[in-house]
Amino acid sequence: MTGFLDAPDRAAVPFWQAVTGYGLSDWRADGTFATLLPPAGDAFLRVQVVGDGPARAHLDLHVDDLPAAAYRATAVGAKVVEIAEGLTVLRSPAGLLFCLVEWAGESVRPGGRHSLVDQVCLDLPEAVHDREVEFWGALTGWERGFSDLPEFSYLVRPDGMPLRLLLQRTGGETAGMHLDVACDDVDAEVARHVGLGARVVRRVPGDWTTLVDPAGREYCVTGRPPFRA
Template sequence: MKWITGFLDTPSRVAEPFWEAITGAGLSPRRGPGGEFATLLPDDGDAYLRVQVVGDGPPRSHLDLHVEDVPAQARRVSALGATVVLDDGELVVLRSPAGLVFCLVPWHGEQVRPAGGRSLVDQMCLDLPHAVFDAEADFWSAVTGFERRPGSLPEFDFLVRPDGMPLRLLLQRVGGDEAGMHLDLACDDRPAEVARHVELGATVVRSEPRWTTLRDPAGRVYCITDRPVGRG
């Protein structure tokens, strides 16, 4: 994988101003037949967050994996257990063995991770039911080529990202039967960052010793963590 992009999929544009404010990014011109796609453009470095208006389902997140040869990587990833959902010739939409949707897209030379400020979106957490955790964690390690390691708490593993990669992949053991994804932010002052998000329209779901779970204005869950910006 040459680059990773996090996508915010939402039935409407209601949460886009919130994520612009949170990240300090500008919104690119819209793309797609209905103007459904746009990129959050950081002040420095290469873009790695995008928004998409989707017509159905709850607000959610997904990953785009940027590669040099999409057809070859689609064949490789399919051999690892993924299922092709859509192949439009330029990008391929797939589903992981646990049901997580992701895309393989062309790499266009992105390589500079934004530095961030008081906080930084720097992690995609894959929420995996206990029954499929190990198989799915090994799948994502094989897909990305990133080494899997145990986290600081027993419910977490993570994949070691290369220097400069904008998003780390965290793997979380969860109850239930359905896998999902959510974004995490690193920050140096969690209470102050949570207060900023609430002022901008977020709602606190719960607070843990090391992170706070919130919902954005569209109802999408994400977390603010105590990890220092630029590390992890």
């Protein structure tokens, strides 16, 4: 699974390099996307310049049989948006954009001493929550786990998978996705991000802080240990 940071320009790319400590590959596809390169383990974050806003996140699921995976995805409720060589773009029942891409053998999860991007949170309004949870469980085949907080559940990722899926029941009417950074000290990590150019939106003491990156994209710094399952 790969997390994509989509934005109308490259303004926030240096910020995410600094946050993660990762290098940056050459820009590809006419300068529209690049990979954040961890010092060890397989890459799992990419940045992409898209033609529209606002800045947002999406997922790529890496599969070993693209046509079969696309068929299974549509069978459980996805709708195909575009088919290209080595890539199928789809939307979930709630309209969340994701891609199926050909797996290249990635299997080693990068580590992190004090902080690590390790989760994608699906923000699901009440009206679509149950259907969307069912969809992502069926799509991935991952078992559902439950949090101490009633608005959160998650899908248990396999060994070596760099990103976990958190499922959040929210207010509002529109589903979305955002990245979560796990860390061993939320206050220190938030201060580091602010120093790099982020802005704090809200704090939940002892649990997480929501920030906005330089492109205006929300994400969270959480007190989840970086190596938790």
